[in-house]
Amino acid sequence: xxxxxxxxxxxxxxxxxxxxxxxxxxxxxxxxxxxxxxxxxxxxxxxxxxxxxxxxxxxxxxxxxxxxxxxxxxxxxxxxxxxxxxxxxxxxxxxxxxxxxxxxxxxxxxxxxxxxxxxxxxxxxxxxxxxxxxxxxxxxxxxxxxxxxxxxxxxxxxxxxxxxxxxxxxxxxxxxxxxxxxxxxxxxxxxxxxxxxxxxxxxxxxxxxxxxxxxxxxxxxxx
Amino acid sequence: xxxxxxxxxxxxxxxxxxxxxxxxxxxxxxxxxxxxxxxxxxxxxxxxxxxxxxxxxxxxxxxxxxxxxxxxxxxxxxxxxxxxxxxxxxxxxxxxxxxxxxxxxxxxxxxxxxxxxxxxxxxxxxxxxxxxxxxxxxxxxxxxxxxxxxxxxxxxxxxxxxxxxxxxxxxxxxxxxxxxxxxxxxxxxxxxxxxxxxxxxxxxxxxxxxxxxxxxxxxxxxxxxxxxxxxxxxxxxxxxxxxxxxxxxx
Numbered sequence: 001x002x003x004x005x006x007x008x009x010x011x012x013x014x015x016x017x018x019x020x021x022x023x024x025x026x027x028x029x030x031x032x033x034x035x036x037x038x039x040x041x042x043x044x045x046x047x048x049x050x051x052x053x054x055x056x057x058x059x060x061x062x063x064x065x066x067x068x069x070x071x072x073x074x075x076x077x078x079x080x081x082x083x084x085x086x087x088x089x090x091x092x093x094x095x096x097x098x099x100x101x102x103x104x105x106x107x108x109x110x111x112x113x114x115x116x117x118x119x120x121x122x123x124x125x126x127x128x129x130x131x132x133x134x135x136x137x138x139x140x141x142x143x144x145x146x147x148x149x150x151x152x153x154x155x156x157x158x159x160x161x162x163x164x165x166x167x168x169x170x171x172x173x174x175x176x177x178x179x180x181x182x183x184x185x186x187x188x189x190x191x192x193x194x195x196x197x198x199x200x201x202x203x204x205x206x207x208x209x210x211x212x213x214x215x216x217x218x219x220x221x222x223x
Numbered sequence: 224x225x226x227x228x229x230x231x232x233x234x235x236x237x238x239x240x241x242x243x244x245x246x247x248x249x250x251x252x253x254x255x256x257x258x259x260x261x262x263x264x265x266x267x268x269x270x271x272x273x274x275x276x277x278x279x280x281x282x283x284x285x286x287x288x289x290x291x292x293x294x295x296x297x298x299x300x301x302x303x304x305x306x307x308x309x310x311x312x313x314x315x316x317x318x319x320x321x322x323x324x325x326x327x328x329x330x331x332x333x334x335x336x337x338x339x340x341x342x343x344x345x346x347x348x349x350x351x352x353x354x355x356x357x358x359x360x361x362x363x364x365x366x367x368x369x370x371x372x373x374x375x376x377x378x379x380x381x382x383x384x385x386x387x388x389x390x391x392x393x394x395x396x397x398x399x400x401x402x403x404x405x406x407x408x409x410x411x412x413x414x415x416x417x418x419x420x421x422x423x424x425x426x427x428x429x430x431x432x433x434x435x436x437x438x439x440x441x442x443x444x445x446x447x448x449x450x451x452x453x454x455x456x457x458x459x460x461x462x463x464x465x466x467x468x469x470x471x472x473x
Contacts (some may be wrong), residue, residue: 009426009427009430009463010396010398010425010426010429010430010434010436010437011459011460011464012463012467013434014437014438014460015318015464043229056458070276076447081436081438084435084436085393085394085396085435085436085438086327087328087433087435088329088394088395088396088433088434088435089326089327089328089393089395089435090326090328091326092326093292093323093326094229094242094321094323095292095295095321095323096295097295097296097391097393097442100442100445101440101441101442101445102440102441105438105439105440105441106393106440108438115356139368143415145439178439181439182438182439185439185453185456185457185460186437186439186460187460187461187464188457188458188460188461188462188464189457190453190454190456190458192454195454
């Protein structure tokens with residue numbers, strides 16, 4: 001097999017897409033769990049300790065590099081696949097497809113690009129601020145921790161920020177709705193008994209993740 | 224019934240092509256779609272005009288030759304049948320019908336509504352067969368095969384290779400076709416012998432011919448006149464992954 005992503009077979013590319021996607025799906029659950037600490041602990045201590053742990057634990061440091069790699073490979077392969085797919089139909093239909101398919105599956109590249117733009121803004125707002133910017137410190141049990149919770153809460157008091165955040169997360173939910181079951185199909189995991197369960201889980205997952213992230217800024221903004 | 228037809232006209236594979244409008248009158252509701260086109264062609268010939276070129280052969284829904292993209296759907300509005308089996312009663316009287324050829328880089332238009340589907344033949348030639356030294360007819364049941372597997376293989380083998388999956392896929396991907404052909408053999412002991420080589424060769428050929436990649440929209444399954452299941456695509460992915468991972472170092 002050649003080492004160039006362009007010469008991977010179509011099946012290999014979709015298997016790579018699905019593996020990276022599943023990795024990102026697991027990451028989102030971890031991210032959501034940490035964020036929800038903000039709701040259950042108004043002192044922000046729980047969130048700040050968790051965020052600090054996520055940013056400094058050596059095992060998680062390795063995971064962080066893998067996560068960046070996962071994002072980059074998923075985005076890169078997604079773009080290559082999409083360009084090849086556009087080239088596969090040089091002349092478009094006058095009456096575009098009417099077929100009964102899942103609605104969100106047709107817009108993965110569009111929702112994906114919106115998520116990519118959001119991801120860049122999101123990293124600038126939080127991740128790079130923690131790495132390179134100035135974040136005030138907070139003393140918890142005698143140790144100093146960067147007060148990321150405060151950074152988040154300040155952002156979540158800006159109306160325009162929340163609106164963009166909510167729209168991006170709804171679109172992420174759409175992306176995940178197709179992504180979840182699609183990843184299993186790409187890996188060849190299709191079964192008369194389990195595929196309906198996977199599809200249901202995917203729907204629940206996408207709603208929980210999108211709503212879970214959306215509730216936090218709304219709660220902070222209104223209370 | 225009366226219809227206004229908007230039909231793709233293209234003189235040859237190099238010509239630019241454009242839509243032309245035709246009117247048909249007094250068509251029976253029980254007329255098949257292809258018969259309706261025959262009536263139009265008779266009419267055009269009477270007027271010393273060029274008839275419309277379209278592919279057809281058996282007109283019994285089993286040969287896979289007919290290939291019309293009607294109002295945004297391959298084989299038209301009815302489910303699970305080819306266009307030759309679809310009747311004009313599926314349309315409203317007086318309605319406008321847009322008829323286009325399959326659109327895919329791998330299926331170039333030859334003339335009007337006729338496309339070159341030899342790309343599918345090339346994929347079959349790459350591995351869609353079982354190599355056997357022929358001899359006498361083997362005894363029935365000399366190789367035991369589980370009924371469920373025989374059924375699944377038969378379901379996959381129902382694919383008539385019409386190309387509706389490619390036509391409807393937003394990516395012009397041939398995965399449903401290739402996976403049906405891979406599956407029908409991979410499920411049976413006779414086909415298992417060459418399964419690893421077959422799946423790799425057929426996928427490689429499919430990619431080489433310029434078909435798009437599958438993004439699991441399942442439009443192919445929804446439009447397939449033979450109701451081929453996307454579970455075949457999953458099986459092909461499994462077979463492919465197993466063949467690649469398990470391959471010995473050359």
